[in-house]
Amino acid sequence: MTYQSIDFTQDGGVATLCLNRAPHNIMNIEMMEEMNAALLSLRGQSDVKVLLIRGANGAFSAGVDLADHTDEKVARLIHVFHRIFETIRLLDVVAVSAVEGIAFGGGFELALGCNLIVAMDSARFQLSEIKVGAFPPFACVVLPRAGPRRKAMEWILTGDEIPTADLERFGLLNRVFPASDFEDGLKEFVAKLTSKSGPILQLAKRAQVESYYSAYDSGEGIRSFVEKREPKWKDA
Numbered sequence: 093m094t095y096q097s098i099d100f101t102q103d104g105g106v107a108t109l110c111l112n113r114a115p116h117n118i119m120n121i122e123m124m125e126e127m128n129a130a131l132l133s134l135r136g137q138s139d140v141k142v143l144l145i146r147g148a149n150g151a152f153s154a155g156v157d158l159a160d161h162t163d164e165k166v167a168r169l170i171h172v173f174h175r176i177f178e179t180i181r182l183l184d185v186v187a188v189s190a191v192e193g194i195a196f197g198g199g200f201e202l203a204l205g206c207n208l209i210v211a212m213d214s215a216r217f218q219l220s221e222i223k224v225g226a227f228p229p230f231a232c233v234v235l236p237r238a239g240p241r242r243k244a245m246e247w248i249l250t251g252d253e254i255p256t257a258d259l260e261r262f263g264l265l266n267r268v269f270p271a272s273d274f275e276d277g278l279k280e281f282v283a284k285l286t287s288k289s290g291p292i293l294q295l296a297k298r299a300q301v302e303s304y305y306s307a308y309d310s311g312e313g314i315r316s317f318v319e320k321r322e323p324k325w326k327d328a
Contacts, residue, residue, distance in 0.1 A: 093133075100133075107137075110148050111146070116154035116194060119157060120159065121160050124173055128172060135183065140185050143183065143206075144188050145188070146190040152192060177230055180206065185297075187205075188210060189205075189206040191203050191211040191215045192215055192271075196216070200218065201228055204230065208281075210265070210281055211268050213268050219235075221251065
């Protein structure tokens with residue numbers, strides 16, 4: 093498949109999805125459709141152990157294109173954007189985001205949607221949706237569980253830029269490297285993963301992801317409501 097806004101390559105057990113829509117890799121619907129197509133192509137590829145998501149043009153992503161926030165497009169926008177996270181969750185590969193430059197709004201959410209995050213020490217993070225009369229739905233769900241709840245509330249409600257050092261201190265970033273060492277550090281980190289057994293990586297990821305997300309839909313009250321029946325409580 094020929095892509096217009098991303099680059100997608102595979103080499104040595106690593107699939108690399110590079111956002112490439114100048115100047116800041118802002119994601120529009122067409123770009124996200126390409127991302128979903130690339131991700132879905134990894135299903136069943138047992139030789140791929142790691143999915144690396146990064147950005148070209150000196151940035152990770154400045155978020156989702158405001159031009160697609162129209163009455164005619166917004167439903168489609170939400171659907172294709174959230175499908176990215178669901179596909180990453182279900183893939184049997186370890187997803188690593190490599191963040192350099194800006195990761196604003198939906199770009200930051202995309203990084204959070206990966207299993208691991210490697211960042212350059214000069215990377216810039218911000219959940220800026222509140223400043224344009226919106227909110228980051230994926231971050232609202234995931235961030236309070238991945239980091240301190242009150243800090244997540246602050247970051248989402250203020251839309252202020254978040255220092256990389258704070259994200260590292262609160263456990264949101266797995267590795268932080270200076271610009272001079274970023275590529276070598278990233279390569280070494282990914283190599284640690286690809287050196288492991290592929291099937292065991294898959295099982296370990298699946299066990300953690302299923303446990304992490306189980307609270308979203310496993311509650312008896314929620315299930316009974318969705319299934320339109322009386323709840324069957326287990327008191328023991």
